[in-house]
Amino acid sequence: MIPPEIRRSVLLQNAIKLALAGTLLTFASFSATAAAPSSDTETPPPPDILLGPLFNDVQNAKLFPDQKTFADAIPNSDPLMILADYRMQRNQSGFDLRHFVDVNFTLPKAGEKYVPPAGQSLREHIDGLWPVLTRSTKNVEKWDSLLPLPESYVVPGGRFREIYYWDSYFTMLGLAESGHWDKVADMVANFGYEIDAWGHIPNGNRTYYLSRSQPPFFAFMVELLAQHEGDEALKEYLPQLQKEYAYWMEGVETLQPGQQNQRVVKLEDGSVLNRYWDDRDTPRPESWVEDITTAKSNPNRPATEIYRDLRSAAASGWDFSSRWMDNPQQLSTIRTTTIVPVDLNALLYKLEKTLARASAVAGDQAKASHYDALANARQKSH
Template identity: 55%
Template sequence: MRGPLPCADRRPEPDVSPRRLEHALRTALVVLSLASAAACAPATHPPRASAPEPTQRPAPSETPDRAYPALFAAVQQAELFDDQKTFADARPRREPDQVQADFLARRDESGFDLAAFVHANFDVPAPVATTDVKVGRTLAAHIDGLWPHLTRTDPAPKPHDSRLALPHAYVVPGGRFREMYYWDSYFTMLGLVESGERERARDLLANFAALIDAYGHIPNGARTYYLSRSQPPYFSHMVELEARIDGDTVYRRYLPQLRREHAFWMQGAQALAPGGATRRVVRLADGSVLNRYWDDLDTPRPEAWLHDVRTAASAPDRPPTQVFRELRAGAESGWDYSSRWLGDRRTLGTIRTTELLPVDLNSLMHHLEATIALACAKDAQPDCAREFDQRAAQRAAAIEAHLWNAKGFYADYDWKHRTVSTQVTAAALYPLFAGIASPQRAKLTATTARTQLLQPGGLLTTTLRTGQQWDAPNAWAPLQWVAVEGLARYGEDALAKDIATNFLGEVQRVFDERHKLVEKYDATGRAHGGGGEYPLQDGFGWTNGVVRALLVRYPPNSTAHPKHPDGP
């Protein structure tokens, strides 16, 4: 039985007492057992007619932690694999209830070998290998040659696989990420288009539309255990990207899915009183409606089961289920994890994601509403167009009223304490990306970004070093793109170019050293990206996409400041 690999990139596990850990473990197992039993029980009431029902939906018991809870907990607690995600992705070779029963019958036998049992009963997946792929000497050529290695055209998943069926080919990020992911894929699509792989980009968009049709929303990733949450809603940006290539028919084609995506994020909003919250929606005291991140479950994430149990055990004053929910909501944010979500800005056990109205999420929701309005207009639905124009305008006004810090930057809003965050993060650039900011606020935000976030290797995620991967000193490709696009939109061309060229320089440095692209980078240029729950991953989908698109916008040795196609 192997323990986890020592790795300086990983966030150290919280130091907890055996008693607290045992309590958190027991809570996790009890909640899992109850959830598994409930999943098998018949429904006692029909779904509400007002909510659009998906055409198909796997039973929650098909998630691996619910299909064989005792075995799943034993394997994850024993750290049988270096990465907790490995067993979540393993496929049982026979009926899950038979595997569970066999385990329960044999686990107390003398000499029982858990590792041998798992390998006899499961197909264990390998990482997506790209480290040794040599497909081009230059960055652009390497990326162009890497897409086929990251593309999957798998047939329908075999029985009991946690993968979700997808109708078209898809692109995976790489490394431990063997499936299609939501917000990653928008940035991947940017690069596919510039590499001349437009058909692959179209396939990704069609896959996401199919997921909305099947489940009523886009899950975090294409696994059953991701169905309880989504990720930053970039579907409208994907539609916009495709419409720039294929014209207005794209808006009309995907209008039903755009509306269902919006309905998912806004579920329960109509019935909310001022000061109330439900799922992903909060209504403020002034009647403004804004969104937060959420997860429908309050159990440990299967792909990080033991991490979550240990985190819950490190917070003795909080119910473990509350910590699990907040961790899951943080995973929906895509920033898993960051000091943004932490009550003390340092300790993961203080996570409070659901108490915050994130500036990036609400900027993306504004774009979704504006895109629906545009699509309705192009589909000759004037009432719908007016409704969503109004929704977008109301959201923009709420962002300006509540998510602006007078010190000169956009930030998250604590809806329980009615205060705007004092923390500067790369998310501050999202209102510029969405075209919401006034010219004056855009200029102030640019000044803040230059003085507090810009580094030799790109834009910092935050200014705090916590060991979390969405904090300093890391620079992430999608945040560089958002900043560059947003700043260029407001005429801040010099800063946009500095961010882009600094980041490209750091990517080139690592490429020259290792001949690969990775998930995240060190913005200081003195080390490699790290932190979080797992080692630095190779591949890497969204880095490839953003770098390929930035190389087109800022060719090597170029001195030009290209104008953004859209104005503020």
């Protein structure tokens, strides 16, 4: 009898070309549509790209009550080998998809339930939660969808096992109130690291969040840190503030009135404003079946258009508000990318004013005047 490990190796040789062909084609498609990092950091593919048909089949089979579970699962070996195994086995009699997943993946652990001590005051309860919600991911498993960060950070908790962008500003206000300025500094450092690595702060530190950002609160975070450390914090993070601004304004130089590019829009009168945008137009890995179901409910619209607008609403943090929909009762009428939100542009006005202030602190009055002019122009837009 041929030992299982040898049989597996021989069979893989027969299937690997097929797995490679499909996977490499998918990787090529992803690299053309995903946001490229601004440094030498290689953009890691999200799980729907990494696992191709296996990811689609697992999510469509609804093996887990929460679609985020498999998006956060960690392959136990090279995903290419797992995919090749899957292509060979899936049509065999008695194939058990759930068993295949259990053997080949490490599923995320359920969070431990925190029971606070009795009789705590509200402040004591909050102070007790900080260590419970603090995570450190300097090193992550290979092929994990979680993106490593250099410093510790605070997560929302529950199914949200990663840091989120705009949520974190309000977390940082709480940390500051609790006197944890070291954690505030760590979180600002993490977001600065992400800007340097990816060219922007992703929705969260997961590979499947890299194609979008969230409301740009980094300027508020740096200003919060400056309240404790002084204006040197503004000077220190000026390069990252500039990079985030460049991300939101990418392509503005070539726009004609009435045109738009990704996150930036030039109105007919020449005013420049911004909108929410996701670089991909596929179902979100963490909400795969839900997005497919939403798209199917409106066959009169291209599915890719609906997917993009769903993703862009997630980028707004308002997922899903009726403000983005033609019909508040029908999610498939979502039109996020056709709207220029006043609150987003207020945040970018704040970013421009912060850039002006930070440039002045750095001694660059010309740049300070430049950003002030941009902020004033945005304020006058209508």
